[in-house]
Amino acid sequence: MPPIYLDYNATTPIDPAVADAMEPYLREQFGNPSSTHAYGRATHHAVDIARQQVALLLNAEPDEIVFTGGGTEASNQAIKGALFALLGGRLIEALRNARIVTTAIEHPATLQPCAFLQRLGVTVVRVAVDKDGIVDLDAMRKAITPGTTIVSVMHSNNEVGSLQPIREIAGMAHAVGAWMHTDAAQSLGKVPVDVKSLKVDLLSVAGHKAYAPKGVGCLFVRRGVTLEPLLHGAGHETGRRAGTENVPYIVGLGKACEIARESLPAASERLRSLHDRLWRLLQDGLGDRIVLNGHLDLRLPNTLNVNFLGHIGAELLEKTPEVAASTGSACRQGHVSLSPVLKAMHVSPEVGKGAVRLTVGRFTTEEEIDRSAEALLRAASR
Numbered sequence: 001m002p003p004i005y006l007d008y009n010a011t012t013p014i015d016p017a018v019a020d021a022m023e024p025y026l027r028e029q030f031g032n033p034s035s036t037h038a039y040g041r042a043t044h045h046a047v048d049i050a051r052q053q054v055a056l057l058l059n060a061e062p063d064e065i066v067f068t069g070g071g072t073e074a075s076n077q078a079i080k081g082a083l084f085a086l087l088g089g090r091l092i093e094a095l096r097n098a099r100i101v102t103t104a105i106e107h108p109a110t111l112q113p114c115a116f117l118q119r120l121g122v123t124v125v126r127v128a129v130d131k132d133g134i135v136d137l138d139a140m141r142k143a144i145t146p147g148t149t150i151v152s153v154m155h156s157n158n159e160v161g162s163l164q165p166i167r168e169i170a171g172m173a174h175a176v177g178a179w180m181h182t183d184a185a186q187s188l189g190k191v192p193v194d195v196k197s198l199k200v201d202l203l204s205v206a207g208h209k210a211y212a213p214k215g216v217g218c219l220f221v222r223r224g225v226t227l228e229p230l231l232h233g234a235g236h237e238t239g240r241r242a243g244t245e246n247v248p249y250i251v252g253l254g255k256a257c258e259i260a261r262e263s264l265p266a267a268s269e270r271l272r273s274l275h276d277r278l279w280r281l282l283q284d285g286l287g288d289r290i291v292l293n294g295h296l297d298l299r300l301p302n303t304l305n306v307n308f309l310g311h312i313g314a315e316l317l318e319k320t321p322e323v324a325a326s327t328g329s330a331c332r333q334g335h336v337s338l339s340p341v342l343k344a345m346h347v348s349p350e351v352g353k354g355a356v357r358l359t360v361g362r363f364t365t366e367e368e369i370d371r372s373a374e375a376l377l378r379a380a381s382r
Contacts, residue, residue, distance in 0.1 A: 008361030050254025071206025161303030328355025
């Protein structure tokens with residue numbers, strides 16, 4: 001039997017309904033959406049439908065959706081594009097006066113663009129999180145000073161699942177005239193994501209985290225927010241992202257968003273039930289030899305990040321070939337290093353070296369949960 005897949009935060013399989021929706025656009029519907037003949041009109045209409053499907057899931061307007069090549073591009077476009085547009089003319093001088101506020105636990109798709117801009121002279125402030133991986137609001141309030149340009153905080157953490165107080169942070173950002181960006185790649189389809197309720201200006205989506213293909217994503221851009229494109233060309237996506245539209249993948253993302261919208265909130269409840277079942281079985285088997293990372297309740301319903309005390313996470317998973325999961329530490333030449341997220345949460349190396357991330361998804365069954373727990377407990381008892 002193939003390994004039980006418990007790594008849904010890394011990527012998701014393509015939903016069969018998504019693949020079916022894409023199939024005609026991989027075969028007979030091949031026209032360029034910019035063409036005015038029948039072939040182009042058919043694919044242009046398909047892109048319009050997908051834009052509406054994404055917008056409905058996010059409670060956005062269709063013209064606020066910009067399709068991208070993935071979540072990483074979306075976050076780069078949000079941070080770099082927004083900053084360059086805000087600074088306008090005398091860029092080099094303006095860069096030195098710009099200020100970005102983010103957190104210590106962001107995905108590299110946010111942290112690396114910030115680091116790039118920092119090398120150009122931008123001030124980047126990385127706010128700490130508490131032991132549960134949730135941003136410190138008092139520290140955030142002190143960091144968001146007048147002159148702050150952009151605030152970027154992920155909606156949910158990909159590693160420990162912590163949900164962040166985005167609405168409150170957005171209020172702080174807008175109070176000083178800054179734009180608010182959030183990376184919602186991990187949240188889509190697991191919990192409600194409503195751009196109007198969150199009060200964000202920019203929001204990143206990654207298709208392959210939501211049962212669509214890899215290589216497609218989108219960026220929500222609130223009306224009134226102007227971005228400098230990362231890719232310049234023929235003015236696709238109303239001038240915000242050049243390049244001929246990837247129609248089959250955009251159709252797939254649209255279908256995935258339609259399925260996600262129709263399945264909430266039942267999907268959240270089911271994921272939470274599977275998560276709780278796995279956590280309960282591991283606790284029953286190991287007692288105080290297993291420790292939770294992150295907040296017990298303010299987290300994604302599918303994400304269980306635990307420390308197997310006395311073990312190294314990577315070695316434990318090597319002993320459990322029946323389970324496909326991720327670790328929160330890396331072991332190289334006998335040295336174990338924690339992930340930046342666990343470090344920011346002040347998890348001790350002795351505890352965090354045993355970190356394993358177990359994430360369930362749409363196709364996970366209770367029987368797989370039981371078999372996974374049995375295999376992990378067996379390996380942990382050796």
